[in-house]
Amino acid sequence: MAGASAATADVRSEKVAQAAFRIRHHALNMGEAQGQGYVGQALGAADMLAAVYADQLRYRADDPHWAGRDRFLLSTGHYAIGLYAALAEAGIIDVDELDTYGSDDSRLPMSGMASYTPGMEISGGSLGHGLTVAVGMALGLRHQGSDARVINFLSDGELDEGSTWEAAMGAAHHGLGNLIAMVDINALQADGPTAGVLRTEPIADKWSACGWQVARVDGNDVDALLGAFDAVSTGAPSVILCDTKVGRGVPLLENREKAHFMRIDADEWQICRDQLTEGVHA
Numbered sequence: 677m678a679g680a681s682a683a684t685a686d687v688r689s690e691k692v693a694q695a696a697f698r699i700r701h702h703a704l705n706m707g708e709a710q711g712q713g714y715v716g717q718a719l720g721a722a723d724m725l726a727a728v729y730a731d732q733l734r735y736r737a738d739d740p741h742w743a744g745r746d747r748f749l750l751s752t753g754h755y756a757i758g759l760y761a762a763l764a765e766a767g768i769i770d771v772d773e774l775d776t777y778g779s780d781d782s783r784l785p786m787s788g789m790a791s792y793t794p795g796m797e798i799s800g801g802s803l804g805h806g807l808t809v810a811v812g813m814a815l816g817l818r819h820q821g822s823d824a825r826v827i828n829f830l831s832d833g834e835l836d837e838g839s840t841w842e843a844a845m846g847a848a849h850h851g852l853g854n855l856i857a858m859v860d861i862n863a864l865q866a867d868g869p870t871a872g873v874l875r876t877e878p879i880a881d882k883w884s885a886c887g888w889q890v891a892r893v894d895g896n897d898v899d900a901l902l903g904a905f906d907a908v909s910t911g912a913p914s915v916i917l918c919d920t921k922v923g924r925g926v927p928l929l930e931n932r933e934k935a936h937f938m939r940i941d942a943d944e945w946q947i948c949r950d951q952l953t954e955g956v957h958a
């Protein structure tokens with residue numbers, strides 16, 4: 677039996693890893709088509725998004741507004757390039773449409789907009805709002821007797837926001853076991869390195885003090901991410917703190933000076949794809 681369950685775990689892990697590869701590949705293609713984009717964040721968060729869409733989320737690809745769906749809320753609107761790639765991976769939007777990313781009249785604007793994109797639950801971008809909305813949604817679903825879950829993706833920059841902590845305390849107060857937060861701790865935010873803008877460590881202790889179940893994992897380790905999801909129980913809200921690397925999977929970008937908006941020259945996109953395919957990390 678142990679051998680069989682290990683094989684099952686390998687299949688599950690490989691499925692998520694393959695999804696993460698395709699999400700990264702899509703993100704590079706989208707960035708090249710537009711000549712720009714928040715590619716560094718998408719590469720860093722690809723494993724988190726793959727774990728959600730290839731393993732965790734309950735949804736119907738042909739009915740993105742199905743009432744019984746789990747809700748995935750992207751607080752960080754500029755990560756939309758990564759979410760669009762995940763939505764294509766999930767079959768909710770067509771892969772061909774990804775090439776319109778950031779273009780006039782596209783359903784895939786550079787910052788996520790709920791009214792434009794199937795499967796985009798909220799218009800994120802003003803940091804610190806996602807978890808507040810997630811708490812309201814989780815409360816509402818519970819009132820409706822739904823067993824759907826709410827998964828909120830937020831960034832380490834959002835831990836600077838007071839509204840995030842108000843929401844965290846509210847979620848624990850209401851015992852929202854149907855709520856999972858994932859924090860992309862990439863040590864970077866728009867104004868520079870997170871540690872230099874506002875010190876937020878010890879992050880795990882802060883969530884724990886607010887009454888949350890806490891796991892901290894390497895957010896670029898698929899098995900660690902799946903293990904954290906498996907450990908979630910429904911007695912209280914859960915947070916999975918994910919340490920990630922900007923540009924993950926593409927050494928050219930992993931080694932570049934970290935910037936919120938990463939510039940990639942026209943002749944570098946193919947190099948990025950080649951490095952991704954080679955599967956070598958810096």
Ligand SMILES: [Mg+2]
Nearest residue numbers: 832833864865
């Ligand atoms: Mg960040």
